[in-house]
Structures are given as C-alpha cells and as structure tokens.
Amino acid sequence: MQQPIDGVLEAPYVMEYTYRRSLGPVMSAFFTALRDGRLLGARTASGKLVVPPLEWDPETGAAIAGLEPVAEEGVVTAATWVAAPEARHLLQEPFAYALIQLDGASTAMLHAVACASLEACPVGTRVKLVWSESRTGSLRDIRCFEPVK
C-alpha cells in the first residue's frame, strides 16, 4: 500500500542554457587578444583585411588566410548621435555610435565614439581606440574610440 506523503513535493527548476559554446578558432583568438590589449583582423585570400575578423571571406565564402595585428586608429564612416544614453549603451554620457574603418582594414567596426557632439566626430573623423581598464574577453574590452587630437 502506498505511503502518504507529507507536505508538497519540490524539485529545483533553474532557467538556464545547459550547454556552453565555443567562439571557434577566429573569434576566440580575437577576444583573447582583446583581453590582452591587442586588436586582430582576418586577412582573406584576396588580400582584404576584415576587422573584426570573420571565419570566412564575406565575399567568396572561402576560409580566411590568417589573423594579423591591426592599427588602433581609423576613420569614422557612419555615425549617429545618442543624446540620452540608457543602461544598454556602451557609455553613460552622450556619445556617437559609429562604424570605424581601422587603418589598413577593408571593413568597418561598430563601436562608440566619445565626443562632445556629432559635430565633433562626423564622418571622416580620425579616431583612436581607448582600452577598458578591466578586460574579460568581450567587445566591451574596448571602452570606446575618441577623436585623435
């Protein structure tokens, strides 16, 4: 005969992704280098430099030829002004989101530019990378870019 059960049965339930994923050979190298304060790009077989790096040539789909160091300065190719930053934003004071083409790169990278107004960092402005003080291997290891004086 079944024994009566005292109280309510309980079991733990945790909302989680019960797996881990790897960043793969290219992004893993990129983010590890970021943590160490270095910037890497992907050289394609056709000679283009893709920054941030992708595993495959975005034009041909071929595997990239290799990774190499990239300059920490570049040019703004598109920009929009964030007048009232929210918690989700990279910076908590007004800033510009920008696409930044680093010197030698064939593509542009999305990040924040710290400047007083959009007039101070329009398309064409030369900017340089500012590292975060504590780095963990994420895109936020780059604190922002700022105009080159």
Place this chain on the structure above:
Amino acid sequence: MSTYNTSREEIAIVSFVELTPAEASQLDEIETIQTIVSRATDGAGIARDRIGFTVSGSCDMLVGRPFSWIMAMDGAGVSKPIEESHVEMDGAWALYEAWVRLQHGDIDAALIYSFGANAAEDLMQVLALQLDPYYLAPTGINAAEVAALQASAMLAGGATERQFAEVAVRAGLAVSVEAALAEPYTNRPLRASDLPRFSDGAVAMVIARGDYARSVCARPAWIQSMAHIADSHSLGVRDLSKAPSLEKAARLAGVGEKPTDLVEVHAPFGPQEVLAIEALRAAGLHGTAALNPSGGTRAAQSVMVAGLAAIGRAASAIHRGEASRTVGHASSGPALQHNLIAVLEERS
C-alpha cells in the same frame, strides 16, 4: 531574368486582404487569423477544399510565447487536417514557399497569411535581437540606431535629408518637406517622420494555378517571377549606402525587362525607401511607375506583415484594373539586409 526565378506553372495572386490596424488591435491572434482567412477565401469565392497548402509567416519573439504560430493556426481552420508550413519571417517569404510549392503542379491553390502583434512591445529593442551576439549586440545598439547609421552612410554617399523628408510626406508622416525638416532629430540624422509607427496587423493571400486562378478572379495578378537575396549580416562588411542584394534580386526577377506601372516597397525606415528605389532603378526599373501609391507600410508598420502587405498591394492594383505590371518588394534583417522582389503582371 533567371530561369529559377520565373514561374514554371501559371501562378497568380487571386485574393488579398489586410486588416486595418484598428480592427487588428481589437482581436486576439486566433480571431485575427479567422477573420482575414475567411475574407481571403470564402469572401473571394474560393472554396477551402481547393487549397492544398497553407503557410504562415510570423515571429514568436513578438508575442513572447514559444510556438505561438501553432496556436494561431486554429484560426485558419484545421478541423480537417491540412498540409501546412510556417516561416519565422515576414509573410513575403511564406508567399515564396507557397509559390515554389505550387510549381509542383499537383494542387490548385495555396493560402498564405501573416500576423504581428507589435503594439505592446519596444520593437526597436526586440528587433535588435537579430544582431550577431559577439560583435554587434554587445554594443547595445537598437534598430533605430542601426537605421540611423545607414542614413548617415547614405548622406556621406551623396543623399540629402530633403530626400528623406520627401519620402516622409509620401508616407503620410509629415505634412510637408519643410515641416519634416523642421522636426528635431530622434536618432540623428533620423527624425520622427523617418521612423515606423508600429501597429498590430495581419494579412492573408491566396495564390492559384492556371484555369482555377481564372475561375475565381476576373483579373489575376500573375506572378511572372520572384527572387530573394541576402547581404552579409555584418554591418561593417557592406557599404550601407547601397542595397546590393535588392538590386541583384531585382535583376534576377527581371524588373527592367518591361515598363512598370507601380512599385510598392517595404522600407521600415524612410531613408531605406530612397535606397530601395535607387537599387530598383539601377536594376533597370523604368516606365511611369507610381512609387508606393498606397503610402507604404511605415504609417502602420506591422513587423512580419509589412512585406507581404507591400506585395499584396502591388497585386491589388492589378485586381482593380489600375495597373498591368507591378513590382512588390519585401525586406528583412537589419539595414535592408535581405530583400525579396516579386514581378506581377496582368495577362489577357
């Protein structure tokens, strides 16, 4: 025109209905679909038992409920089992699947519907979830800010804010170009009249083959061709001041082979309409084409619905006898990343 993008069977859009935002906001998903499906089939004299395939386009992220589209399917009528499919995309891609399915030649008609309960969400944030989780999403950028970067790249490439304002007037979002240009920026260089007004919405469409199409519709909108192409997901890899995949899709669909009377483009943000028209012209669009005579989809933008709505409106112009060749366009992804083109024709 590419052979793969041309109809091998005679296939036409024979029925198209859309719910007004006011209607959509009063109904739940199942009631919404029941209403539009019944109008697109029974209301158009199309017998349900002639429909051999049903396909829908929607996104569970909008409702925040997994498999939301399965529950919604009750509204399409499944008491007798039906052959069905779903795309987690704008309904325009559901139309593409139905068009491919009808080319097998074994069924008469297919039903396509799409729906989006948008009004309760911060859509600019939800849409940012489609960005890649390594290089883009960690920047915290939202959909309006991505569109603003694209507009900035366009201005750097020679476009003008006046062009954006002209599009806003055509969309009914500004009373005049001067009034639009006088608005403050929301996401510089974008103003409020460049942004979509999100609303609930739903549309349904029936496509049919050959003689069956002629028997249920006085002026079927024959699908001459359809093509869709995607650009790179990375915003910095492509030139945001152009829409190369749109131009390529338009070439594959043979947009420039004959004069066009009317074009309906689906541009979630105003400057993208300028970009889309430029890409269509580069692909050979010519003739006296009226551009977005419906006003476009931005004044009542229903995510997952708007692309199919644009194509449906291009078909309706043929149904009403107002045009004999039209082009419908749908887009998906950030910054006009993925584009679909349908070329529709009247035939005697």
